[in-house]
Amino acid sequence: MTPAVEIRDLHKSFGDLHVLKGIDLDVQQGEAVVLLGSSGSGKSTLLRCINFMEEPNDGRIRINGDLIGAERGGKMVYRENELCKLRTRVGMVFQHFNLFPHMTVLENVMEGQVVVLGRSKAEARDKALAQLARVGLEEKAPEYPSRLSGGQKQRVAIARALAMDPEVMLFDEVTSALDPELVGEVLKTMRQLAEEGMTMVCVTHEIGFAYHVANKVCFLQDGQILEQGEPHKVLKTPETSRVRDFLDGHSLFKLPD
Amino acid sequence: MHNWDFAATLGDIDFLLLGLWNTLQVFGLALVFGIPLGLAIALGRMSRIPVLSQLCSFVIEFFRTTPPLVQLFWFFFALPILISVQMTPFVASVLTFSIQSSAFFAEIFRGGINSIDKGQWEAAKAIGMTRPVCLRRIILPQAVKRMIPAFAERSIELLKTTTLISTVSYADLMFQANELASKTFRPLEVYTVVAVMYFFLILVFSQLTILLEHRLARSGEGTLR
Amino acid sequence: MQHTWNFASVFAYWDVLLIGLWGTVYLFVLTCVIGLAGGLVVGMLRYSKNGWISYPARLYVEVFRNTPVLVQIIWFFFALPVVIGVEVSAFMAAFLGITLNTIAFSAEVFRGGIQSIEREQWEAGKAIGMSYAKTMRRIILPQALKRMLPPLTSRGIEVFKMSTLASVVAYPETLQQAKLIASYEYNPIEAYTVVAIMFFLVLLPMVQLTYLLERRFGKSD
Known part of the structure; x- marks a missing residue:
């Protein structure tokens, strides 16, 4: 079966800083992959390369078999149009929600469907309401984002991304900006998505989520994948001392025996 | 002690009102041309093309200094000698104040656009919007709301600056006042009445913008002061 | 028709322009210094809790902010003599108009700057036994001045440009002198271009300074 995301020898630099040093990663359809690693390991950059929020300097990315960009003289070149189209196929949810404050919740979820996908308003509205129902926020449709709690904002952001019917969803530390008591509702929504078979790539510090929900965990270190595999293997019996140290650092979390 | 006598001034109030109307024409047209031009110059200044960005910076700095x-x-x-066309005071005034205020509006636009959180660009990009679409649908609607106080302040400056067109013999309120003062030999009353007229005109304008600001603040997020 | 630029016809009158530049600078320095000092006083009065003090200060500020400077200058030049029975010189009219206007504008800047300081700072001053005046001078003003610097320099630039209005009552500042040259030599293109460039060159460093100050002392600090 074609992987939903296929990454080969991906490199990314910011100026002199070499952040990603040759990443190979496959995400199968319906799989939930969690990227772990300390800050500066390159996990967020890797995630942001998958929907080309950052353009990689080298390497190939295929989404459901389609190679993104065109090769010219050994280098990949990307057209703005192609990338915009790709981003409708790969949804992204951010740490700080980034809801559009001048639009209601419903309009937030309709905006991309109408303006980018060209759906009719009626269709977009039905779809938006359905996605809001999916994250349990149907009744907030006419509100402005400023009236929602952080957890509700983040669920609206998830609905906004889902409304585009993406093939893959990317989650970039989506619970890091939330008050502790609001983290649960967002994780629950993500877990439900994973169970429904959504292909997901998540950067998170919630090791419990990784353990219970992910099909695969990748540990990044210095722009490379140090270990990857099933969560109970990587998280319970890590091969390298680096991963062990990292997990020990998260002493608040106790993995079940 | 001077004997105040407003009879002559108020008897010719039509003459002053005509001047007021002419003032408002130049003011309105300068806004109509100046605001879109200001947006264009601001976008030019923020563009990634160095030549365009530097040119727009120069235009802004030149007209501000x-x-x-x-x-x-x-x-x-x-200008009329350079391009050998006839220039009426009206055209020269509209031209000057459109371009001049566009330089100031450009800086207001740029400030407003820059004040919007980068996450908004990212979120729009992530659902597949192109930069121009994002600017129009996401960034500008938020930025414009925040810019209203600065816009209002600048527009009031513009309204006050239009008095200068009296010096090129355009029959604005100031010019009509000069005419009336020398006709009636009552400069004190004429200029006092004109000062009061400007005062109320500007007062009304600033109250209107405050009203607009409140109206807009009610929907979603308010303006940042 | 191709215009032949002839700047020599302007520079031949460099001494005339120099007189104008001196007039501009003289007017600018006086209006600016007295305007800022007056603005500080009016700004404090405006901030007073006593309505008998703050209300007239507010009225003053509103009247001078909401009327054009040119109207003020003309009023002082043509109307004031009728009231006081004495001739008012062109310099005095321009000086009065621009200074009173600057006082009103800078008063608002001072008031805004003082108001922008958090209430806790006042309380902290009070808590260590400082009087109102002492807290204002030692705690509030030093912080507020920093925030006021960018708007005050912008105002300075505006005042410098405003000095050209004095030409309307024939005070010999730069633009007035250029007008004279243009009428002798029929070279308005060159005369006014030179004046524009002179102002640009003088004020460009000032504008750069405001950008620097805004970055340094802007909202966050």
């Missing part, structure tokens, strides 16, 4: 009266004289006395 030269006195409006010098600009007006240049457009009225110098």
